Amino acid sequence: MLDDFMVRAALAGIGVMVAAAPLGCFVVWRRMAFFGAATAHAAVLGVAISLALSISVFVGVLAVCLAMAITVTLLAGRGYAMDTLLGVLAHAALAVGLVAVSFLTHIRIDLMAYLFGDILAVGHADIGVIWGGSLLVLGIMIWRWQAILLATVSEDLAYAEGYRPFRDELLLTISLAIVIAVAIKVVGVLLIAAMLIIPAATARAFSSTPERMAVGAGLIGTIAVLAGLTGSWYLDTPAGATVVTAATILFALVNIAARLKQH
Amino acid sequence: MSGPLIEAKDVSVKIGDRRILDHIELAINAKEIVTVVGPNGSGKSTLLRTLIGAIKPDKGQIKRQHGLTIGYVPQKLHIDPTLPMTVRRFLNLPRAHDQSTIDLALQRAGIPGRANDAMTALSGGQFQRALMARALLDTPDLLMLDEAAQGLDQTGVADFYKQIEDIRNQLGCGVLMVSHDLHVVMRAADRVICLNQHICCQGHPEAVTTDPAYHALFGTDTDEVLALFRHDPHQHPHQETESTKETTNETPT
Numbered sequence: 001m002l003d004d005f006m007v008r009a010a011l012a013g014i015g016v017m018v019a020a021a022p023l024g025c026f027v028v029w030r031r032m033a034f035f036g037a038a039t040a041h042a043a044v045l046g047v048a049i050s051l052a053l054s055i056s057v058f059v060g061v062l063a064v065c066l067a068m069a070i071t072v073t074l075l076a077g078r079g080y081a082m083d084t085l086l087g088v089l090a091h092a093a094l095a096v097g098l099v100a101v102s103f104l105t106h107i108r109i110d111l112m113a114y115l116f117g118d119i120l121a122v123g124h125a126d127i128g129v130i131w132g133g134s135l136l137v138l139g140i141m142i143w144r145w146q147a148i149l150l151a152t153v154s155e156d157l158a159y160a161e162g163y164r165p166f167r168d169e170l171l172l173t174i175s176l177a178i179v180i181a182v183a184i185k186v187v188g189v190l191l192i193a194a195m196l197i198i199p200a201a202t203a204r205a206f207s208s209t210p211e212r213m214a215v216g217a218g219l220i221g222t223i224a225v226l227a228g229l230t231g232s233w234y235l236d237t238p239a240g241a242t243v244v245t246a247a248t249i250l251f252a253l254v255n256i257a258a259r260l261k262q263h
Numbered sequence: 264m265s266g267p268l269i270e271a272k273d274v275s276v277k278i279g280d281r282r283i284l285d286h287i288e289l290a291i292n293a294k295e296i297v298t299v300v301g302p303n304g305s306g307k308s309t310l311l312r313t314l315i316g317a318i319k320p321d322k323g324q325i326k327r328q329h330g331l332t333i334g335y336v337p338q339k340l341h342i343d344p345t346l347p348m349t350v351r352r353f354l355n356l357p358r359a360h361d362q363s364t365i366d367l368a369l370q371r372a373g374i375p376g377r378a379n380d381a382m383t384a385l386s387g388g389q390f391q392r393a394l395m396a397r398a399l400l401d402t403p404d405l406l407m408l409d410e411a412a413q414g415l416d417q418t419g420v421a422d423f424y425k426q427i428e429d430i431r432n433q434l435g436c437g438v439l440m441v442s443h444d445l446h447v448v449m450r451a452a453d454r455v456i457c458l459n460q461h462i463c464c465q466g467h468p469e470a471v472t473t474d475p476a477y478h479a480l481f482g483t484d485t486d487e488v489l490a491l492f493r494h495d496p497h498q499h500p501h502q503e504t505e506s507t508k509e510t511t512n513e514t515p516t
Binding site for chain 2: 028029030031146147149150152153154155156157159160161163201204207208209210212213
């Protein structure tokens with residue numbers, strides 16, 4: 001019943017969730033939702049640069065996202081209000097990206113594919129890149145989990161116990177850039193933040209520890225990917241958007257169930 | 264274990280253009296309870312945060328004894344409601360401890376049997392005790408408390424400081440406290456430091472209280488002591504007795 005391209009799509013989606021789940025939890029806990037969305041917007045500039053220089057889109061997007069993430073982290077440390085800073089940089093990068101793309105008259109580019117992703121067009125090489133990036137981020141998350149979690153609870157506690165919270169936060173930001181770069185093909189610029197936040201927010205309703213929430217987010221995300229792909233197959237709807245819609249339905253159901261259980 | 268646990272050498276801190284700490288010389292020894300008192304905005308919290316390394320001094324340096332373990336209890340700690348965190352998980356952050364160690368720490372801190380409660384479900388006083396339990400887990404060489412008695416009622420505060428003394432006696436650790444809760448703090452401390460950007464004065468509380476200069480400074484009852492700390496931050500009452508007398512007549516807030 002499922003074609004080969006559907007299997008590849010499922011592998012790509014689950015690959016993104018492997019990293020997006022633990023990372024999404026930190027995005028939710030640290031109230032970085034806007035940060036994720038803003039970095040993703042900057043990815044459009046990365047696409048334009050990659051096409052102009054004829055380099056891999058993954059590399060271009062990764063470079064721009066990293067530059068954006070590091071700039072924001074450094075500037076935020078100097079007393080600029082985070083949301084204003086993100087608002088300026090993200091939309092500037094998006095606008096400059098769109099302008100830059102319009103100059104590339106000799107290249108036909110399907111901007112929609114980058115804004116909304118094209119999970120059904122994922123090839124074998126893409127799956128390699130996605131899983132490579134995701135496993136790298138998962139590795140970083142596992143390696144620095146306790147330190148980043150402590151810094152999330154309190155930077156001062158982290159300092160007092162000999163950690164360097166600033167370094168761990170930078171690592172978190174870099175991981176976010178990597179996930180955005182690998183996920184752009186799957187769900188696109190506009191929906192990446194959704195895959196970070198919705199599964200994590202859903203898992204919150206039934207988790208009593210941070211670790212359970214991270215694993216729960218992975219499970220919810222995987223179910224959303226499989227349900228969304230199946231739904232798009234039968235309903236002939238855009239795959240990436242259907243995956244996010246499936247995640248949203250799960251979010252609603254789990255939260256209603258949790259409320260009912262309380263009463 | 265010779266020499267001070269932690270030492271501030273000629274430390275000055277600026278935040279933005281504002282000078283918060285000015286030429287601080289300070290050393291905390293093992294088994295010593297030191298209390299820092301001072302009015303709001305005198306740099307008490309900044310001093311602690313500089314000592315733990317969260318703020319870099321722009322002049323001077325902080326020297327820590329090699330391998331020093333610090334148990335830090337911050338003034339405020341906000342755990343985002345989206346972050347599920349039981350008391351047990353909080354105590355096991357960043358390192359896991361066995362069940363009996365956790366139970367003992369909770370008992371010592373006065374919240375036995377709360378390990379499975381969510382941190383966000385605790386009352387202000389219980390939350391503060393959970394912070395304390397965590398700070399005590401790894402038997403710190405130095406315990407640092409920033410307004411740790413916040414959220415406790417009057418008897419709770421007295422018990423709390425009694426407990427600090429017990430902990431010092433049991434663990435043999437140094438204690439550095441910051442507080443505006445003068446009368447209780449004075450009773451528990453071996454040494455009191457009066458901070459107002461710079462160190463105005465310091466000494467053993469009993470020795471200090473028999474000193475006539477102290478009476479000029481702090482008055483004789485605690486209301487006056489508290490009133491003192493509403494003084495103009497640019498005046499230093501140990502030098503300007505006249506202005507001190509004026510301020511001691513004010514009622515404390």
